[in-house]
Amino acid sequence: MIQLIGVQKKFGKFQALRDITFSVNAGEVVGFIGPNGAGKSTTIRILLGILRRDAGDAKIFGKDVWKNSFEIHKRISYVPGDVSLWGNLTGGEIIDLFLKLHGSGDKQKRDYLIKRFELDPKKKAKTYSKGNRQKVALIAALSTESDLYIFDEPTSGLDPLMEAIFQEEVEKIKNEGKAILLSSHILSEVERLADKVVIIRQGKIVESGTLEELRHLTRTTVTLVTDGDIAQLEQVAGVYDFQQKGNQATFSADNQHLNNILLAATKLGVKQFEAVPPTLEDLFLRHYENEVYKEGR
Structure with a gap:
């Protein structure tokens, strides 16, 4: 058309x-x-x-x-x-x-x-x-x-x-x-x-x-609750903006690393898992901010 x-x-x-x-x-x-x-x-x-x-x-x-x-x-x-x-x-x-x-x-x-x-x-x-x-x-x-x-x-x-x-x-x-x-x-x-x-x-x-x-341009938001020490997940490749409260953690994850993150989480005993895919707004704003940052440099 x-x-x-x-x-x-x-x-x-x-x-x-x-x-x-x-x-x-x-x-x-x-x-x-x-x-x-x-x-x-x-x-x-x-x-x-x-x-x-x-x-x-x-x-x-x-x-x-x-x-x-x-x-x-x-x-x-x-x-x-x-x-x-x-x-x-x-x-x-x-x-x-x-x-x-x-x-x-x-x-x-x-x-x-x-x-x-x-x-x-x-x-x-x-x-x-x-x-x-x-x-x-x-x-x-x-x-x-x-x-x-x-x-x-x-x-x-x-x-x-x-x-x-x-x-x-x-x-x-x-x-x-x-x-x-x-x-x-x-x-x-x-x-x-x-x-x-x-x-x-x-x-x-x-x-x-x-x-x-x-969606490869931005990251999935993950919320996890585990039995074990969830702080260990902060060191897993693909995990960003890690925030912990007791045995609950919220972080951003690169989609290509989600499988490895889940494997690491299962060793800690997963009690709750929630993954929210990026919205168009996330995608647009992240791309826009990256371009502004490059131009500023």
């Missing part, structure tokens, strides 16, 4: 994107994450045909995103992180206008989503909060029959209940075989929805793959 190969973009002397390469397939949610200014929105604007790339290939449905943007837009839905609306139109009028412009709106689904997102469609857009403006865009995007959905911080301004509803609706369109590119600062949202994660930093893709493939 999406294929980016070696995409580059400069603004004057500033290199905004450097060799951006990743893909999004049908029935797949790809989480696109990175710190502010990393190049997420620039990449999305290139995909939408708003910005012209300087080098590389960018295709949607096998078509060049710049040359064939009009054809591509017939089959995609897009929600930005900051939605601007016509102030004197009501929310309902704006949704209907978006559906008419797209040409493939489902009015029954529109009505269902208006109820789900608890939007008052009779109010003028100028009275809406940021969260309600986001709801208008989300309802319009999710009410259209598209093959690809591009979300750039889509739940910005929404409360946690509305975020959960958005996630449920995304899971539905994913199950219908649609492709979704999701850029979000809410890492738990990406972790719940994404089949694959692409991490961008300073205009470069620094990591990409499934969450399981990326």
